[in-house]
Amino acid sequence: MSFNSKDNEAFVQAAREYIERERRKKHTIVAKELEKALYQTTSASESRRRFRQSLPIPRDTEKGFPLLEIQYFEHDLDSLILSQETKARLERIIREFKDADILATYNLAYKKKVLLCGKPGTGKTFSAQIISSVLNIPLVYIRFDAIISSYLGETAGNLRKVFDFIENDTWIVLFDEFDIIAKNRDDSHEHGEIKRVVNNFLQMLDNFKGDSILFAATNHQNMLDSAIWRRFDAVIDYELPDEATRKHLFERYLRPIRRDQKIDISKAAKDSQGLSPADIKMIAAEAMKTVIIDSRNTLSMNDLETEIKQFVRREKVKHHRLEDNE
Ligand SMILES: Nc1ncnc2c1ncn2[C@@H]1O[C@H](COP(=O)(O)OP(=O)(O)OP(=O)(O)O)[C@@H](O)[C@H]1O
Numbered sequence: 001m002s003f004n005s006k007d008n009e010a011f012v013q014a015a016r017e018y019i020e021r022e023r024r025k026k027h028t029i030v031a032k033e034l035e036k037a038l039y040q041t042t043s044a045s046e047s048r049r050r051f052r053q054s055l056p057i058p059r060d061t062e063k064g065f066p067l068l069e070i071q072y073f074e075h076d077l078d079s080l081i082l083s084q085e086t087k088a089r090l091e092r093i094i095r096e097f098k099d100a101d102i103l104a105t106y107n108l109a110y111k112k113k114v115l116l117c118g119k120p121g122t123g124k125t126f127s128a129q130i131i132s133s134v135l136n137i138p139l140v141y142i143r144f145d146a147i148i149s150s151y152l153g154e155t156a157g158n159l160r161k162v163f164d165f166i167e168n169d170t171w172i173v174l175f176d177e178f179d180i181i182a183k184n185r186d187d188s189h190e191h192g193e194i195k196r197v198v199n200n201f202l203q204m205l206d207n208f209k210g211d212s213i214l215f216a217a218t219n220h221q222n223m224l225d226s227a228i229w230r231r232f233d234a235v236i237d238y239e240l241p242d243e244a245t246r247k248h249l250f251e252r253y254l255r256p257i258r259r260d261q262k263i264d265i266s267k268a269a270k271d272s273q274g275l276s277p278a279d280i281k282m283i284a285a286e287a288m289k290t291v292i293i294d295s296r297n298t299l300s301m302n303d304l305e306t307e308i309k310q311f312v313r314r315e316k317v318k319h320h321r322l323e324d325n326e
């Protein structure tokens with residue numbers, strides 16, 4: 001009799017149960033080694049993928065919308081362009097996760113709860129996607145503001161459902177737009193309610209048992225109070241790129257198009273001070289579009305500078321407005 005796909009499913013199922021028993025007996029290393037061996041065979045990893053996809057996605061109690069999304073990415077670490085220091089801190093998270101078993105034998109824990117903060121468009125969400133790609137573990141994406149239901153009473157239940165789900169397996173988890181917790185705290189009539197929600201979330205974070213990495217991303221880190229900060233094993237701060245990094249970003253994002261010989265990327269990097277990686281990506285895209293719709297062959301310095309100027313102006317307008325409101 002051949003070993004068909006049904007046998008394979010049954011085998012994987014039995015193996016999963018065995019591993020789970022070992023884990024409950026606290027034979028963590030044995031369990032992990034077995035798990036690794038099991039999932040190294042492609043049919044088993046396919047089966048794991050199917051297992052993950054078959055899990056019912058938790059939904060909002062009141063309105064029924066999904067509370068999270070499972071996402072798959074295939075980026076490599078090189079596509080993330082950051083200062084060496086920030087990059088090194090992300091790499092460290094990856095390495096600790098890979099060596100979690102060895103660390104555990106010394107009673108040391110890998111960094112499991114990581115706060116990503118900094119200005120918009122600097123690569124916080126992108127970093128979580130990259131780590132998910134590099135570790136080959138799907139990303140569980142949670143729009144944090146979406147689960148803070150308009151009926152705050154539902155929020156605790158929604159959070160519970162999310163945590164129950166992620167504790168089921170190993171994931172890279174991203175609580176994105178995390179600042180909603182901080183922003184609403186000033187709102188006096190909802191203050192008590194929000195505080196309750198925050199405490200609820202922190203408690204679940206404290207009690208979290210799974211083998212995942214939990215990321216939370218915000219661009220309002222100054223609004224988070226110390227009770228929240230304390231819960232994270234690492235805080236990674238995303239700065240706006242310096243000139244050398246901006247140059248690198250232009251090189252990367254202009255790669256698809258042929259360039260005029262007179263293009264001066266160093267000048268572009270100099271002129272784009274204050275812009276984020278996401279801005280530079282958009283500048284490159286807009287400039288390339290101009291070349292294409294004008295049916296030209298090469299990108300000129302003028303194409304590039306026109307877009308840079310517009311973005312720099314946009315930044316100024318944004319800040320000007322902010323000052324007016326204050
Ligand atoms: N450091 C970076 N290196 C390369 N590309 C980047 C970087 N940062 C951002 N990008 C590009 O810009 C896009 C948007 O960035 P991302 O969504 O990660 O920003 P963010 O920090 O999460 O911003 P927000 O605070 O607004 O959520 C990314 O998908 C990526 O294509």
Ligand SMILES: [Mg+2]
Nearest residue numbers: 124125176217
């Ligand atoms: Mg983001």
